[in-house]
Amino acid sequence: AVVSTQSTGEYLGLDDFEILAPKDTHPKVPITGWNTLRADPEGEKFWRFFESRYGIKEFNRKCYVTAYCPALYVDEQGKEVTPPCLPHFLRNQVISCCDLHIIDLVDI
Secondary structure, three states: OOOOHHHHHHHHOOOOOOOOOOOOOOOOOOOOHHHOOOOOHHHHHHHHHHHHHOOHHHHHHHOOOOOOOOOOOEOOOOOEOOHHHOOHHHHHHHHHHHHHHHHHHHHO
């Protein structure tokens, strides 16, 4: 069963692709690619569900996965801040961009 970012990459056949870190990263949130040590319990449940029902070829034929907000926001301590918890002046801008991202995908 898929239980980590690394095994998710293996399941999807992406583990040979290098994940590069952006130029500006938070020092407490290093980008380590497939070898990250951060736990993602919700992601693990998500991928376990699909792995238990589909082989990768069938998954690729039947499924498409995206994120509503494909960006990570962190506070000064490196803790994740979800769009609803951003300061009001940023929240509306971010949510508008995320909404447009989903609309663009649906229009495809």
